[in-house]
Amino acid sequence: MSANKEAAKQILEAIGGEENIASATHCVTRLRFALHDEGKVDKEKLENIDVVKGSFATNGQFQVIIGQGLVDKIFKELSDLAGISQSSKEDTKNAASKNLNPLQRAIKVLADVFIPILPAIVTAGLLMGVNNILTAPGIFGSESLVEMFPQWADFANIIHLIANTAFVFLPALIGWSAVKRFGGNELLGVVLGLMLVHPDLLNAWAYGEALEAGEIPYWNLFGFDIAQVGYQGQVLPILFASFVLAKIEVFLKKRIPDGFQLLVVAPIALLVTGFLSFIVIGPITFAIGNGITDVFVGIFDNFAAVGGLLYGAIYAPLVITGMHHTFLAVDLQLIGSTGGTFLWPIVALSNIAQGSAALAMYFVLRDDKVKGLSFTSAVSAYLGITEPAMFGVNLRYRFPFICAIIGSAIAAVWITINAVTAPAIGVGGLPAVFSIEGGKWLVFSIGMVIAFVVPIVLTYLYAKVRKPNL
Template sequence: MGKYDQQVQDILEAIGGEENVDKATHCVTRLRFSLKDESIVDTDKLENIDIVKGSFSTNGQFQVIIGQGTVDQVYRELIAATSISESSKQDVKNASSQKMNPFQRAIKTLADIFIPILPAIVTAGLLLGLNNILTGPGIFNDELSLIEMYPQWEGLAEMINIIASAAFAFLPALIGWSAVKRFGGSDLLGIVLGLILVHPDLLNAWGYAEASEAGEVPVWNLFGLQVEAIGYQGQVLPVLVASFVLAKIELWLRNRVPDAIQLLVVAPVALLVTGLITFIVIGPITFAIGNGITAGFEWMFSVIPTIGGLVYGLLYAPLVVTGMHHAFLAIDIQLTGTGDGTPLWPILALSNIAQGSAALAMLFLVKNENTKGLAGSSALSAYLGVTEPAMFGVNIRYKFPFIAAIISASIAGAFIAYNGVIATSIGVGGLPGILSIVPGFWFSFFLGMIVAFVLPIILTLLYGKLVVREKL
């Protein structure tokens, strides 16, 4: 018998038995199941098992929180004790996606594309935050920036800026790599496609408005058709749609071109055809749509900022529950890539802090030791930008902490939106998030952080002590 043999049997019984499991895998902290029928899961029984720290369902997957290290051993014993075959994360994702409607599949596709490139984006955001500290006026002096006070640091600041901004300057290459891979094509061709869209011989997208106003946009004459020779720096939609087209053309060619000449035909034809379609059709249309979306959010947060911040702060955590928050990741990237910054991401950071504080408050309310441990560890995780353990393992389970958190996030969001707080990049969505905020807005954001940190604790403790203390 294995060390966790009894717990494995208890977990299986609680989720409806071995026969209810379609696929099973695990990540760093959780068992991930694709279940045939989630409605028969006994959540209470499951979460009373000593090694289980919580459970939740998202994107067609039922996930059981075990903890780092332990989950690997539990999974091995699960596979050894049953006829369930070992599966990869992708196998479970594929099985789970069959249960989704078209809208859910579209959101999942966005998640599959953007999550792999997040480490590069977040790293760039943190480094840009460091660059903000060096170059932002008024941080260490009333008027001067740090490099103006100490000019010998200017070279270091420029190097940091180049290293940090590379991910945003070549963003279409990152998206192209991930998107073409997700659509089934060659990820290397995706990188090349992205680089084509930011080729230095093209008019830089950031200079398009000025060049258009001056009537100086360069054009190609394609047999009488005037095509603007512009790049798509910082743009999301053009490379997303172009990647889909490239992948489908490549797959179509691979199924029809003889193996002996595939190297000579598939990639050149796929890239040429996709490039022509992109510059002639996809690029101009999606460029206009992307800029329209950017302008819409910029208008909302300039004309009715308080309402925008209130609503987004209220809705962000529920969006995480449904997985729809990944759609706003694309908007954040678009805003940071083509505008002066994003007002959305700072609210996201405050929402994460609020969820962490609500979970932390539960540490002082619940009696179950497993839940206490989960509340403390998941609160720390949320403060550092990962909210799922706090939300699904604690806050949604008890409901009122989740409500306290979204109320607090909406108030904090309204406050920072009213004060015009924006982020120059996507960073770590929690307490370290202040590094991604434009330095001139640090004080306003810090006040928003205090609200997001303190208010959920007060609301959760008051409700827990006055209303449901005896039930915990």
């Protein structure tokens, strides 16, 4: 029997056998199971398997960390042994959702909407970081590179256009993912999102000035004035509009004969949703979104240290529950409303802190398997992927996780009192510095040093002084 087949067999036994699997799939690094009874899982036996780097349950799914590349081979062997085929991620999520309470289901909906578009947003953030290097003053001197070398101006301008596209047409991305999640035709979601940022509408970023100057254009609809305002960079309007669109489409499909659906369903669904978006959904959710933005901005403007301390401390625990996905929507709302987010830089520091705690465990652990995992997972966390470090090492021994939270909170206080923001969401961990506004690179770098050093020192000292069983 091959090593991969033997590992798959051991994993299958540890999770309660094939009869305990309701649905299964895998992502880049993890096996994802919807299990009938998570109580049948033998975690100790599971995590003693050589290829397993950790396991955890979240959002109704039981996930086993294997690693990039190898996870494909293990899943193939496991599928053959258990006689199951790979379920779609949606099927596994739907099977897992039966185990969730209403709050968890709401969080799961947000995760299902935003995770599929995350690669586009992160890629845009990385490219914005490249543009940042070229155009931001204060990085290499009082002048930007483009100011020092004007021949690079058009090159930087093209990069900015490519990078900024995902944020300019963000409602189209959200519309595609949200309508698909709610059971409708995702292409109609794209059209709905593009409709909300149509160039004939007043740009949302110019709304404040137009309102102050009394220059907002209106449609007159049977005596009612409807503002011709776009929703660039806004999250809530397209989320609610996508839900309405999908439900109208599903409702009509059940009642209209197949031969007439092409001519009736999409036009009616899009037309009704379009009118509702500009008359009701847009204005209400735009006000709610601005209210949420004002609350966060108010906290971080008036109580910067407290806001940084709290978010820096709770972010890692939020990851355990899956609630961190809700803050991606807040980040995007902040970027759309204010031009930058002060929350995401804290996330990047939390990644570094978890990696440093795992790295410290490399020097104190005696178990060769977990020792090796500590080093590789630390490198992964420094590059923005924290699951192996957090679930495979830090939570296993608890005190490294707490030490990482302390380091993250201290670093977060430092960058928030210095008003560090990011104009886009990039890759967490060490590469995050490129996504920070140009004039704050030095301040953020000091925060990175704090997030790097404090967890290492605390974790190492605790292990040596308290001498836990390692």
